[in-house]
Amino acid sequence: MANSCLFCGANGAGVLTNEHVIPQWLLEHLDLPANDMLFQGVASSATDTLIQSPRIHSTFNFVQGHVCEKCNTGWMSRLEGVARPILVPLIEKERTIESLALEEADIVGKWAVKTAYMHSWTSPLKRPVQLDQLKALLGDGGKPFAGVGVFGMQSDFKKQSAYFQTGFWPQLSKLEEKRFDGIPDEAYKVGLQFRHLYLLTAFWPNPMSVLTLVKDLHIPIFPVEEDGLPDYPLDLTVGDGPVDQLALLTKWLAVSHP
Numbered sequence: 001m002a003n004s005c006l007f008c009g010a011n012g013a014g015v016l017t018n019e020h021v022i023p024q025w026l027l028e029h030l031d032l033p034a035n036d037m038l039f040q041g042v043a044s045s046a047t048d049t050l051i052q053s054p055r056i057h058s059t060f061n062f063v064q065g066h067v068c069e070k071c072n073t074g075w076m077s078r079l080e081g082v083a084r085p086i087l088v089p090l091i092e093k094e095r096t097i098e099s100l101a102l103e104e105a106d107i108v109g110k111w112a113v114k115t116a117y118m119h120s121w122t123s124p125l126k127r128p129v130q131l132d133q134l135k136a137l138l139g140d141g142g143k144p145f146a147g148v149g150v151f152g153m154q155s156d157f158k159k160q161s162a163y164f165q166t167g168f169w170p171q172l173s174k175l176e177e178k179r180f181d182g183i184p185d186e187a188y189k190v191g192l193q194f195r196h197l198y199l200l201t202a203f204w205p206n207p208m209s210v211l212t213l214v215k216d217l218h219i220p221i222f223p224v225e226e227d228g229l230p231d232y233p234l235d236l237t238v239g240d241g242p243v244d245q246l247a248l249l250t251k252w253l254a255v256s257h258p
């Protein structure tokens, strides 16, 4: 994998390019100064506290070197092209997430997953997203891996852009005596924020368990479940830090076990 494209596996001299983790058009839209720093928090799975001081990347140097020219200029470029006119009004809060038509939500969902994986694979994390999930996105017809969910919210913001990944999962069950075996290695949550738009990509590997929303917080974007996902009430107090709202959205998505 060391010298292969994360998405299609292509390798060889001159095949890989440096792809901005935040796409160029979005960097320009956010009008970030050249010295902008991307705030990134990584939280512990056992507690909800930050396990390390926030990493700060130079936003413009935050690139992923494992994307090939063909993917970069092919399906990924076309995905940016169709996603951009839908994302910009969401980022500026000129339209709501709830107003997305099904096919628009599909595009936002795939774009969020792709961008989350680019972040996850560029950060020095212990457990990056499994490669078969990246490969599922490949091509114009590529779709997020079965079981991946994308949830959003729109709110005010402190930073133009932020990134938050955590292994913290509230776990719910109808059976009180149920014991949980911890958090599977394959589970992940990646939160992204671009101005008013907050996007959470999440995956829990056991298909018997369902992702569970915080009532009045998470808005489902992808996939759209016919019966809707379960939700639970949570008293929310948002801190005042630069990434607190994103952390809230990311941490408190739960999983319900049968």
Ligand SMILES: [Zn+2]
Pocket: 005, 006, 007, 008, 009, 010, 067, 068, 069, 070, 071, 072
């Ligand atoms: Zn490729």
